[in-house]
Amino acid sequence: ETTPFYPRSPYAAAKLYAYWITVNYREAYGIFGSNGILFNHESPRRGETFVTRKITRAASRISLGLQDKLYLGNMDAKRDWGYAPDYVKAMWLMLQQEEPGDFVIATGETHTVREFVELSFKEAGIDIHWSGTSVEEKGINSKTGKIVVEADPDYFRPTEVELLLGDPTKARDKLGWQPEVKFKELVEIMMKADLEAAKYEKYKKQYNG
Numbered sequence: 001e002t003t004p005f006y007p008r009s010p011y012a013a014a015k016l017y018a019y020w021i022t023v024n025y026r027e028a029y030g031i032f033g034s035n036g037i038l039f040n041h042e043s044p045r046r047g048e049t050f051v052t053r054k055i056t057r058a059a060s061r062i063s064l065g066l067q068d069k070l071y072l073g074n075m076d077a078k079r080d081w082g083y084a085p086d087y088v089k090a091m092w093l094m095l096q097q098e099e100p101g102d103f104v105i106a107t108g109e110t111h112t113v114r115e116f117v118e119l120s121f122k123e124a125g126i127d128i129h130w131s132g133t134s135v136e137e138k139g140i141n142s143k144t145g146k147i148v149v150e151a152d153p154d155y156f157r158p159t160e161v162e163l164l165l166g167d168p169t170k171a172r173d174k175l176g177w178q179p180e181v182k183f184k185e186l187v188e189i190m191m192k193a194d195l196e197a198a199k200y201e202k203y204k205k206q207y208n209g
Contacts, residue, residue: 039106039166043084044193060198063124073155075114083181093175106166123191
């Protein structure tokens, strides 16, 4: 909560404005305004263009022959990924307090995009081994030798945030909150949903043309 902010995108700058206007109105007018400083929180409802859903959807479709390859940016980027319903519970708990406050909501763990890819494909029955680095990096199906993941320079951000890691100690101590779903289970939940969706997509193509 006391770490200096350093927004690296227009979206992040807008969130920082929302944070400070909440603090300003709380201090000036006594409104019950709390800030949840939420680190990445995911679920099967995540939009398909976000990296987590992009990965789980592609892994599912590739495993069923509906897609050939997944293109990604910086696979060394590290994120603190949690499960969205856990974070909604934290927000609710913040609103049940006698006094408003600001809380970091995070898992306290960080994982690379590469780890997310490996676990996702593993859930789809595909083991990945890697070749190359940076824009030359490729993920290869260990069984078939086929390239199924490839770095694309267009997806590398000009102002990349290499590491995001939150400390949820205050939320744990004051709200009694802690994440229930760990990283591996989060990937499993998302993969289960996307595998079902991919199977239905394949069924429709087979029987409906």
